[in-house]
Amino acid sequence: xxxxxxxxxxxxxxxxxxxxxxxxxxxxxxxxxxxxxxxxxxxxxxxxxxxxxxxxxxxxxxxxxxxxxxxxxxxxxxxxxxxxxxxxxxxxxxxxxxxxxxxxxxxxxxxxxxxxxxxxxxxxxxxxxxxxxxxxxxxxxxxxxxxxxxxxxxxxxxxxxxxxxxxxxxxxxxxxxxxxxxxxxxxxxxxxxxxxxxxxxxxxxxxxxxxxxxxxxxxxxxxxxxxxxxxxxxxxxxxxxxxxxxxxxxxxxxxxxxxxxxxxxxxxxxxxxxxxxxxxxxxxxxxxxxxxxxxxxxxxxxxxxxxxxxxxxxxxxxxxxxxxxxxxxxxxxxxxxxxxxxxxxxxxxxxxxxxxxxxxxxxxxxxxxxxxxxxxxxxxx
Amino acid sequence: xxxxxxxxxxxxxxxxxxxxxxxxxxxxxxxxxxxxxxxxxxxxxxxxxxxxxxxxxxxxxxxxxxxxxxxxxxxxxxxxxxxxxxxxxxxxxxxxxxxxxxxxxxxxxxxxxxxxxxxxxxx
Numbered sequence: 001x002x003x004x005x006x007x008x009x010x011x012x013x014x015x016x017x018x019x020x021x022x023x024x025x026x027x028x029x030x031x032x033x034x035x036x037x038x039x040x041x042x043x044x045x046x047x048x049x050x051x052x053x054x055x056x057x058x059x060x061x062x063x064x065x066x067x068x069x070x071x072x073x074x075x076x077x078x079x080x081x082x083x084x085x086x087x088x089x090x091x092x093x094x095x096x097x098x099x100x101x102x103x104x105x106x107x108x109x110x111x112x113x114x115x116x117x118x119x120x121x122x123x124x125x126x127x128x129x130x131x132x133x134x135x136x137x138x139x140x141x142x143x144x145x146x147x148x149x150x151x152x153x154x155x156x157x158x159x160x161x162x163x164x165x166x167x168x169x170x171x172x173x174x175x176x177x178x179x180x181x182x183x184x185x186x187x188x189x190x191x192x193x194x195x196x197x198x199x200x201x202x203x204x205x206x207x208x209x210x211x212x213x214x215x216x217x218x219x220x221x222x223x224x225x226x227x228x229x230x231x232x233x234x235x236x237x238x239x240x241x242x243x244x245x246x247x248x249x250x251x252x253x254x255x256x257x258x259x260x261x262x263x264x265x266x267x268x269x270x271x272x273x274x275x276x277x278x279x280x281x282x283x284x285x286x287x288x289x290x291x292x293x294x295x296x297x298x299x300x301x302x303x304x305x306x307x308x309x310x311x312x313x314x315x316x317x318x319x320x321x322x323x324x325x326x327x328x329x330x331x332x333x334x335x336x337x338x339x340x341x342x343x344x345x346x347x348x349x350x351x352x353x354x355x356x357x358x359x360x361x362x363x364x365x366x367x368x369x370x371x372x373x374x375x376x377x378x379x380x381x
Numbered sequence: 382x383x384x385x386x387x388x389x390x391x392x393x394x395x396x397x398x399x400x401x402x403x404x405x406x407x408x409x410x411x412x413x414x415x416x417x418x419x420x421x422x423x424x425x426x427x428x429x430x431x432x433x434x435x436x437x438x439x440x441x442x443x444x445x446x447x448x449x450x451x452x453x454x455x456x457x458x459x460x461x462x463x464x465x466x467x468x469x470x471x472x473x474x475x476x477x478x479x480x481x482x483x484x485x486x487x488x489x490x491x492x493x494x495x496x497x498x499x500x501x502x503x504x
Contacts, residue, residue, distance in 0.1 A: 036413060235439060
């Protein structure tokens with residue numbers, strides 16, 4: 001991440017607002033993005049854990065898979081991912097992985113089925129900013145002729161995250177607070193049309209709101225005017241998702257790592273484990289049966305020195321893996337990391353060490369998330 | 382003698398033969414929230430420009446280079462438990478280390494407050 005916004009960078013519709021709010025802008029995935037606002041990353045992190053924060057995630061790719069009916073569109077997506085989309089209900093959302101033919105990960109993405117039977121056959125996708133071009137080319141090359149990819153580059157995306165998010169959004173969209181976790185649908189925010197899902201990348205309850213780019217600033221100003229809400233940059237987005245144990249593409253997962261190695265087997269639907277029919281099925285089914293050679297684990301360090309991406313994970317001086325994300329966890333109050341280790345050393349509680357500047361820092365394999373998720377669960381009626 | 386400043390955004394304050402060293406307010410502002418400071422062993426000799434310390438912010442690690450040569454005679458142990466002192470009081474309670482200066486004239490060669498202020502305006 002270069003600390004330089006002078007290159008030929010794209011901007012989101014909120015670039016002017018970020019500058020007005022005093023953001024420090026950095027280059028990220030080809031965009032000029034706010035890494036932090038004047039209060040700083042730790043204050044922003046704590047804001048999201050205790051109240052609510054607003055993230056501009058308009059750099060992410062929004063697109064639709066469009067086919068003649070749900071069965072056709074779902075089958076086309078199932079040919080590229082290990083998810084169950086035939087069984088995805090109206091207005092439901094699912095996390096999935098676009099796979100290479102070798103069972104590596106092209107990208108991780110969110111998929112939402114339209115909530116209305118009237119435009120069924122459409123699946124909304126949200127993909128990583130840095131992978132947009134790769135993903136869209138990949139879909140274009142591998143989709144059947146009956147299903148096409150429709151980019152939605154004219155839309156912006158905001159995330160409202162934190163324990164106060166539901167109360168805040170209910171003031172603008174009364175029904176939104178009733179959405180189940182990983183459910184979505186069209187809504188009207190004040191007088192503006194939008195699409196809201198109950199999901200996020202922080203481990204907290206929250207919403208992602210997609211709207212026409214031209215309305216994004218009005219949404220952002222309305223939400224920032226709420227007393228519980230402050231703007232949050234990419235720095236805190238990273239520390240929040242690390243504590244939540246969530247992968248960052250290009251760091252914790254990539255085209256070489258499989259979903260089993262990445263401990264993302266929850267994204268491999270039960271029906272599909274047996275039936276296969278997705279790219280790399282042979283490798284993935286073998287790893288499910290025999291266990292992978294290496295696995296993604298969480299690590300908690302003793303002391304205060306953080307370990308960063310690329311640091312070697314060691315046991316008795318032997319190199320058994322590498323850190324893929326690491327830093328200080330403000331809520332945990334300690335340095336934390338995730339990385340890959342030989343499967344023999346992946347059990348929770350295993351004592352390892354991490355090489356940082358010539359020293360071996362003691363670290364313990366720790367179940368993730370590091371901070372419990374607080375996703376919304378509907379109370380029983 | 383007044384405080385002097387390096388182009389790497391360290392400050393140096395001479396107290397007799399001993400130079401107190403830390404990072405400037407501009408440096409802490411650029412780094413953001415400091416979560417860890419790795420300090421050298423007392424007794425270590427540092428050449429001018431050698432790595433003297435490492436500052437870890439939430440986002441990244443940054444090296445701090447010795448603005449003058451000398452032997453480490455003290456380090457700020459308070460930073461071990463309270464690294465945020467670097468943000469709160471960079472040019473006072475958030476000091477990093479004390480060097481017994483080998484050549485005090487090296488301090489004279491650094492910028493004074495006005496020159497450092499002018500230097501910041503060129504960045």
